[in-house]
Structures are given as structure tokens and as C-alpha cells.
Amino acid sequence: MLRFILKRAGLAILVAFTVSLISFSLLFLSGDPAAAIAGEHASDQDIEAIRRIYGFDRPMLLQYWEWLSSALMGDFGESYYFKLPVAGLIAERLSITMTLGVCGISFALLTAVPLGVAAAIRPNSLLDRFALFLSVAGQAMPSFWFGLILIVVFSIQLGWLPPSGTATPLHFVMPTIVLGYYAMPAIMRLTRAGMLEVLSSDYIRTARAKGAPEGLVMFKHALRNAIIPVVSLAAVQMGFMLGGSIVVESIFALHGAGYLAWESISRNDLPTVQALILVFSMFYIVFTFLADVLNAWLDPRMRAG
Amino acid sequence: MTDTPILSVRNLTIDIPVGGGTLHAVRGIDFDLNRGETLCIVGESGSGKSLTSLALMGLLGKKISRRADRMEFDGIDLMKTSQRGMRKLRGLRMSMIFQEPMTSLNPAYTIGDQLAEALLLHKKVSREQARARAVELLEKVGITAAKSRLSQYPHQLSGGLRQRVMIAMALMCEPELIIADEPTTALDVTIQAQILRLLVDLQKELGMAMILITHDLGVVARVADKVAVMYAGELVETGPAADVFGAPAHPYTRGLLRCIPVPGKTERGAELGTIPGIVPSLVGEVSGCPFRTRCDHAVDACRQPIPLREQQAGRHSFRCVHPDGRAASPQEVPA
Ligand SMILES: Nc1ncnc2c1ncn2[C@@H]1O[C@H](COP(=O)(O)OP(=O)(O)OP(=O)(O)O)[C@@H](O)[C@H]1O
Ligand code: SF4
Ligand SMILES: [Mg+2]
Numbered sequence: 001m002l003r004f005i006l007k008r009a010g011l012a013i014l015v016a017f018t019v020s021l022i023s024f025s026l027l028f029l030s031g032d033p034a035a036a037i038a039g040e041h042a043s044d045q046d047i048e049a050i051r052r053i054y055g056f057d058r059p060m061l062l063q064y065w066e067w068l069s070s071a072l073m074g075d076f077g078e079s080y081y082f083k084l085p086v087a088g089l090i091a092e093r094l095s096i097t098m099t100l101g102v103c104g105i106s107f108a109l110l111t112a113v114p115l116g117v118a119a120a121i122r123p124n125s126l127l128d129r130f131a132l133f134l135s136v137a138g139q140a141m142p143s144f145w146f147g148l149i150l151i152v153v154f155s156i157q158l159g160w161l162p163p164s165g166t167a168t169p170l171h172f173v174m175p176t177i178v179l180g181y182y183a184m185p186a187i188m189r190l191t192r193a194g195m196l197e198v199l200s201s202d203y204i205r206t207a208r209a210k211g212a213p214e215g216l217v218m219f220k221h222a223l224r225n226a227i228i229p230v231v232s233l234a235a236v237q238m239g240f241m242l243g244g245s246i247v248v249e250s251i252f253a254l255h256g257a258g259y260l261a262w263e264s265i266s267r268n269d270l271p272t273v274q275a276l277i278l279v280f281s282m283f284y285i286v287f288t289f290l291a292d293v294l295n296a297w298l299d300p301r302m303r304a305g
Numbered sequence: 306m307t308d309t310p311i312l313s314v315r316n317l318t319i320d321i322p323v324g325g326g327t328l329h330a331v332r333g334i335d336f337d338l339n340r341g342e343t344l345c346i347v348g349e350s351g352s353g354k355s356l357t358s359l360a361l362m363g364l365l366g367k368k369i370s371r372r373a374d375r376m377e378f379d380g381i382d383l384m385k386t387s388q389r390g391m392r393k394l395r396g397l398r399m400s401m402i403f404q405e406p407m408t409s410l411n412p413a414y415t416i417g418d419q420l421a422e423a424l425l426l427h428k429k430v431s432r433e434q435a436r437a438r439a440v441e442l443l444e445k446v447g448i449t450a451a452k453s454r455l456s457q458y459p460h461q462l463s464g465g466l467r468q469r470v471m472i473a474m475a476l477m478c479e480p481e482l483i484i485a486d487e488p489t490t491a492l493d494v495t496i497q498a499q500i501l502r503l504l505v506d507l508q509k510e511l512g513m514a515m516i517l518i519t520h521d522l523g524v525v526a527r528v529a530d531k532v533a534v535m536y537a538g539e540l541v542e543t544g545p546a547a548d549v550f551g552a553p554a555h556p557y558t559r560g561l562l563r564c565i566p567v568p569g570k571t572e573r574g575a576e577l578g579t580i581p582g583i584v585p586s587l588v589g590e591v592s593g594c595p596f597r598t599r600c601d602h603a604v605d606a607c608r609q610p611i612p613l614r615e616q617q618a619g620r621h622s623f624r625c626v627h628p629d630g631r632a633a634s635p636q637e638v639p640a
Binding site for chain 1: 409
């Protein structure tokens with residue numbers, strides 16, 4: 001198990017390194033950074049001066065090294081737009097996004113897994129159909145539309161929940177539901193399919209032949225095996241939620257990292273964009289790593305790999 | 306020892322709903338099994354052997370329905386026993402070993418956990434006691450370094466070892482009846498004999514009754530007290546092994562026996578018999594003798610319900626209208 005963890009960790013670091021290279025080269029892929037900073041009406045001399053000030057004229061590898069080593073120390077440079085350290089900017093926004101992401105995935109898992117299990121225990125039952133309906137609706141309904149409906153019903157008509165902002169935990173209720181509902185259908189269907197497959201397997205019959213009660217058969221013997229692919233899926237979705245919660249963040253005016261990314265891209269604020277890409281990718285890598293470790297714990301066959 | 310059979314089955318019938326109607330997979334099976342006896346069920350693939358054993362264990366699942374005039378285990382009416390009641394019997398008093406050792410153990414738990422669970426489910430013992438019992442049984446089924454196996458996972462064991470583990474698991478509570486459904490079919494030929502020998506030895510040692518399902522008539526000849534021959538969901542012939550082998554009455558049984566070469570009996574160069582023809586569909590109404598599509602002796606009467614006839618009263622019975630099963634038998638068996 002330890003060997004497995006070390007191996008996966010090494011792999012994760014390798015991936016992280018590659019990603020950092022890509023996110024660094026983004027600076028140059030998107031055109032001349034000096035020209036971007038100088039603005040549309042700058043003269044060639046101005047651009048040249050900026051190039052020297054920012055050090056864009058030095059060897060690429062050196063620039064990368066400097067950028068990476070300071071990034072590792074938590075220094076992502078200064079935002080072109082805010083003229084503030086990018087690190088502080090992101091840290092502040094990230095806590096909102098993280099809160100939302102953790103709440104969202106928890107909500108999704110806590111509703112989707114039990115529903116998937118229940119649906120698999122009684123396929124084609126009323127509950128199964130209800131779960132199917134929920135998941136189809138979840139997939140068909142755009143997040144912004146669902147978000148707006150929630151606001152109309154719970155904020156405007158009933159007045160139960162605040163429509164926007166981040167002041168209290170209550171502010172996170174609707175965003176959590178919208179974000180979680182987006183991830184729910186896939187998790188539910190995977191749980192249901194996994195359970196159905198596992199329940200028809202030979203070792204479930206063995207468990208019953210031993211005299212195990214149904215609860216034990218379902219949870220100890222079946223779910224433990226059926227949940228394995230769900231863990232990987234949840235990790236991927238968690239990654240998406242962090243990077244892709246822009247829609248939800250805009251509807252509910254939660255100024256999180258997703259929203260910051262959106263703003264920074266439209267403002268050509270490259271250091272911020274670079275840092276965000278790096279940070280999002282790191283989260284993604286960390287979640288995948290954690291999911292792998294969790295899976296190896298759940299499924300001893302994976303530990304060898 | 307009591308005189309009541311450990312298992313008594315009358316008119317067991319199993320129906321499976323399928324797309325186009327009902328699959329009458331098992332129709333009207335009767336047999337008795339005494340304590341300590343071995344009953345071998347033989348018959349070709351799809352004849353309903355596994356379904357019959359699953360029905361006894363109450364493991365058919367929700368979709369499949371079973372009926373019986375009688376299905377008693379040590380006097381307990383299994384047809385009237387609740388799921389809860391069945392759970393208390395399964396693993397404790399009746400155990401089952403399956404055909405597929407590769408997939409019959411849960412990949413997520415250690416051998417030790419799975420063995421111990423079999424005991425912990427039924428007896429008030431500590432985890433340590435359960436693990437000690439697990440080691441004891443692993444040794445009994447011939448697994449070396451038993452203690453260190455407890456922390457291994459199924460994928461770390463070969464098929465033969467896994468089947469030994471399955472046998473050990475089935476024996477954790479010393480059941481009175483063990484049902485082994487083709488326990489060696491999935492194993493290497495070299496291992497098959499070992500596992501079978503083990504199973505038979507343990508059965509004798511522990512005095513269990515056993516139902517052994519197998520395709521291997523050579524095995525049947527060696528270990529069976531009783532034989533039940535199934536064809537397309539019906540029990541076409543049943544009786545003491547010596548009688549059925551010595552004086553097979555049903556044309557299907559004779560065909561089966563012709564399929565295996567018998568040393569000293571089979572003539573040199575004799576063609577290894579296979580029975581030509583196809584098995585009828587069991588979906589929808591099934592009537593008359595199901596073997597008539599392949600039987601050399603088929604006559605009009607074979608389309609009618611076939612009465613049960615006795616080759617030897619109260620011992621050896623068969624279902625066939627052929628004028629004289631007995632006369633066609635290769636040798637007379639002393640009563
Ligand atoms: N769950 C099921 N759904 C539909 N049909 C089934 C099911 N289980 C068994 N059958 C059918 O019932 C018949 C008898 O099956 P069974 O498994 O008892 O045969 P068997 O005698 O054990 O054969 P084998 O030697 O191949 O194990 C077969 O035709 C099989 O296709
Ligand atoms: S009943 Fe008829 S068809 Fe069936 S085995 Fe006997 S002779 Fe053959
Ligand atoms: Mg079978």
C-alpha cells in the first residue's frame with residue numbers, strides 16, 4: 001500500500017510539473033505579453049521598455065525557473081489589473097470556491113449514492129423511476145436556469161434564503177444545491193449501474209449463502225465494491241466544480257476563484273490566469289491522487305499497480 | 306441418527322419469467338437424502354441442476370418462483386420458512402459451494418475476514434475465536450501456512466486455493482448438509498481430483514449429507530450413494546448409484562453411460578457415444594417426455610404425461626413409457 005502511494009505521488013508530481021510548464025508557456029502562446037500589458041495605443045518603445053522591466057527579453061527557461069520557484073514559495077507575481085499580489089487575491093477567492101465545491105460534492109454524493117443504491121435494490125420501482133426522472137431533469141436543466149428558479153422561489157417569493165453574497169452559511173445553500181445537482185445525475189447512474197452489476201455477482205450469492213442479512217449484503221459486500229468507480233468520478237467532478245463553478249458563482253454573486261478566472265481572462269490579466277490555471281490543476285491532481293489512494297484502500301487489487 | 310431424511314423433496318417446480326412467457330426450468334422433482342449420504346445430480350448443461358440446489362438454499366432471487374408439495378430440511382418446511390429463517394439455516398446447517406471459485410469470494414476483503422464472517426454470523430464467538438477456527442479449517446482443507454493466508458486477498462490465490470477456501474468457509478459452522486455445485490469444473494484437470502477427494506473425505510469425516518452436482522460420471526461412480534439424472538428440468542431417473550449404473554432404465558441415462566468408456570465393459574474401439582438431437586424449449590407449455598426429440602424408442606405415448614415407474618420398488622424409479630426398461634438393462638442387480 002505504501003509503495004502504491006509513493007508511486008502515485010511520484011506520478012502526480014510529474015503531472016504537476018508538466019502542467020506548470022504548460023501554464024507558464026500560456027503567457028507566450030497568447031501573443032506578446034509586453035504588448036498586452038502596454039495596451040492598444042502604446043508605442044514600440046513603450047512596449048520594449050515594458051518587456052525589459054518585466055524581464056520578457058531573458059531566456060525562456062530562466063523565466064520559467066524564476067516563475068516556478070517563486071510560485072512554489074507562494075509568490076505568483078502581481079496582477080496586471082489589480083496591481084496586487086496574485087497569491088493574496090486567489091487565496092481570498094479560493095476559500096469561497098472551496099467551500100462551495102466541498103458543499104456541492106457532499107450534497108451530490110449524499111443524495112446520489114443513497115438514491116443509486118435504492119434504485120439498484122429495486123430496479124424499475126417507483127423510486128427507481130423517480131431517481132431517473134431527477135437525473136434526466138438535472139442533466140437537461142441548465143445551471144443558470146435552475147439557479148434563477150431557486151432564487152425566484154426561495155428568495156423572492158418565500159423569502160427564506162438570501163439571493164446573493166457570501167455573508168452567512170445560508171448564502172451557500174442555493175449555490176450548493178445548484179452545483180451539487182449538476183454533478184448528481186452521473187454519480188447516481190454510476191452508483192446504480194455499479195450496484196446492479198455487483199449484486200448479480202457470485203460473491204454476493206456467497207454472502208447470502210453464508211446467511212448474511214440483506215443489510216450486510218448490500219453495504220458491506222456490495223456497496224464497498226460498487227463505490228470504487230464512483231470515487232474516481234467524484235474526484236473528477238470536484239475538479240470541475242472548482243474550475244467550472246463560474247456560472248453558479250455569477251448567478252449568486254459569489255466572488256470565487258471561478259469568477260476571478262473569468263474576469264482575469266477578459267482583462268488579459270495573465271499572471272492571475274496563469275496562477276489560477278496552476279492552482280486549479282494542482283487541485284485536480286491532488287483530488288485524483290486522493291481518489292487513487294482511496295480506491296486502493298477500497299480495492300486491494302489496485303494496490304499492486 | 307434419526308430415520309427421517311435430512312432432505313425430502315416432492316414435486317419441486319421452478320418457473321422463470323422470460324420475455325416470451327414462462328420458462329418451466331424445473332418440473333416436479335422428487336428425492337430424499339439421508340444423513341451422511343451423498344446424492345449426485347447429473348445431467349447436461351441447462352437441465353436445472355443449479356436451479357434445484359439454489360431453490361433448496363432459498364437463493365433463487367425474487368424473479369424466479371418455486372413450488373413444491375414438500376421441501377423439508379430435517380423436518381423443517383423450507384417452503385414455509387421466512388427469509389429470516391432461511392438466513393439462520395444457510396451457512397449454519399446447510400452450506401453451498403459454487404462452481405466459480407475465481408469470482409465467489411469478495412475481492413475487497415481478506416480471506417480471514419470472509420472466513421470469520423461465516424462463523425460470526427451464526428455463533429456468539431469473539432473475532433479471535435473465529436479467526437482461530439478459520440486457521441483450523443484452512444489447515445483441514447490442506448492449505449499450508451494457514452495463519453498467514455488470513456491476511457491475503459482472494460486475487461492473491463490460485464483457483465484451486467480459492468476453492469479450498471470456499472470449502473473451508475462452507476464448513477465453518479459444521480453444517481449437516483453441503484451442496485457442491487460443480488465444485489471442480491472451473492479448475493485445472495490436475496487440481497480437480499484433489500479438490501474432489503478433499504471434499505469427499507471431509508464429508509465422510511464430518512458425517513455431512515452432500516449433494517454433489519457434476520458432469521463427471523466417473524466421479525459419480527466413485528462417490529455417490531444415490532444418483533439423480535436430470536434432463537431438461539425433469540428428474541428422469543433416480544436410485545442407488547449401484548442400481549442406476551448397473552441397470553439404467555431410462556434411455557437418456559443409458560445414453561449418458563454410453564458416453565463414458567468403462568474399463569472392461571466398453572469394447573475397444575467402440576465409438577464414444579454422444580446423444581444426437583436438440584433439447585426442447587422449456588418456454589410455455591411442456592408436455593410429454595422431454596427426451597422424445599432425441600430418443601430412439603420414442604412412440605406416440607411419449608407425447609402424453611409419462612408415469613413414474615419403478616425399476617425396483619421404493620428404490621430405483623424412472624420416467625419412461627418404454628415397454629420394458631428392465632429387460633433392456635445390461636445386467637440384473639440383486640434386490
Ligand atoms: N436467472 C435466470 N434467468 C433466466 N433463465 C435462467 C436463469 N437461471 C437459469 N436459467 C435457465 O434455466 C435452465 C436451467 O439452468 P441451471 O443453471 O439450473 O442449469 P444447470 O443444470 O445447472 O446447467 P450447468 O451444467 O450449465 O450448470 C437453463 O436453461 C438456464 O438458461
Ligand atoms: S418416454 Fe418415450 S421418448 Fe421419453 S425416454 Fe421413454 S421412450 Fe424415449
Ligand atoms: Mg449449473
